[in-house]
Amino acid sequence: MSPVGPLLLAALLFCIGIYGIIARRNAVLVLISVEMMLNAVNINLVTFQNLLYPDDPLVSGQIFALFIIAVAAAEVGVGLAIVFNLFRNRASIDVDDVDLMRW
Amino acid sequence: MTGHDVVFLLVALTTAGAGIMTVTSKNLVHAALFLALTLTGSAAVFLVLAADFVALAQLLVNVGAVAVLFLFGLMLTRAPIGREALDGQHRGLAIGVSGGLFVLLSVLIIGAFGGEGVREVTGPGVNEIGIALFAQWVLPFEVLSMLLLAALIGAIVLARRSPGESGTEAEPTHIELSGDPSTEAERRPELTAGGER
Structure with missing residues (x-):
């Protein structure tokens, strides 16, 4: 199969994630969009590994994808903890409300 | 096809x-x-x-x-x-940015890989992934395990109710309901008037 299809799907998911990050106001939904962008990168990496460089002895693409899955899980844990703290302190998880550092 | x-x-x-x-x-x-x-x-x-x-x-x-x-x-x-x-x-800005980026990426991808013929779908098996992971990639793997441990501890520390002793005697957290003038209820009262919150 041609590598264009998976690459286009990954680009679409990445752009959907960017739309979600800019347009959504709920902090948990912003984290969901970040997760989708990381996932799009994984599709890219696996496509390059398996369709274009299947003989790479280091298996770089798939191992990078595994690393990204693990780092994304850690990021979601810490991000949700921060969002809970925000909710506890401000009674709102609207990202537009978090403007303490604006001057 | x-x-x-x-x-x-x-x-x-x-x-x-x-x-x-x-x-x-x-x-x-x-x-x-x-x-x-x-x-x-x-x-x-x-x-x-x-x-x-x-x-x-x-x-x-x-x-x-x-x-x-x-x-x-x-x-x-x-x-x-x-x-x-x-x-x-x-929302308009978001549609503009993501749509523009998607068009740009599509043009670049088709320009770069449109000429590639049909490739056979092959990939390394689990054994090759395992050997590469524990031979060449073992240092990043261990660093990643330290990162996961740090994220675990950090999430627990961040989400704990009180910085003092853990357990049942921690004070229940006081939540200010829209008392802060910088919350959305104060700034845009017409949104929350319908009792959505």
């Missing part, structure tokens, strides 16, 4: 539709469930691309743990339902 392409097309359409529904859904829980569907769809894309180990890791970690974590997060932080309250004023 082989059977491979047909299966990939179906899976890709499902994944893209679920992804679009994730960022446009009005219901928070529906958004999290559509995220789970998107992640499952990309696991299926990995399977079509013959990356079975990555697909199973994706199912276990992302669909099994991360989506459930998001559901917990949404339920613990009660939030308004409704598009006006979920989306900000930046």
Whole structure:
């Protein structure tokens, strides 16, 4: 199969994630969009590994994808903890409300 | 057009539709469930691309743990339902940026890889991944385990109720309900007047 299809799907998911990050106001939904962008990168990496460089002895693409899955899980844990703290302190998880550092 | 392409097309359409529904859904829980569907769809894309180990890791970690974590997060932080309250004023900007980037990326991808012929779908097996992971990639692997430990401890420290002693005698946290002038209820009272919160 041609590598264009998976690459286009990954680009679409990445752009959907960017739309979600800019347009959504709920902090948990912003984290969901970040997760989708990381996932799009994984599709890219696996496509390059398996369709274009299947003989790479280091298996770089798939191992990078595994690393990204693990780092994304850690990021979601810490991000949700921060969002809970925000909710506890401000009674709102609207990202537009978090403007303490604006001057 | 082989059977491979047909299966990939179906899976890709499902994944893209679920992804679009994730960022446009009005219901928070529906958004999290559509995220789970998107992640499952990309696991299926990995399977079509013959990356079975990555697909199973994706199912276990992302669909099994991360989506459930998001559901917990949404339920613990009660939030308004409704598009006006979920989306900000930046929707036009968001559509412009993401649409422009998608067009640019599509042109670049088709320009770069449109000439590539049909490739055979082959990939390294689990044994090769394991050997590479524990031979050449062992240092990043160990660093990653330290990162996971640090994230675990950091999440517990951040989400704990009181910085003092843990246990039952911690004070229940006082939540100021819209008393802060910088909250949304104060700034835009017409949104919350309907009792959405």
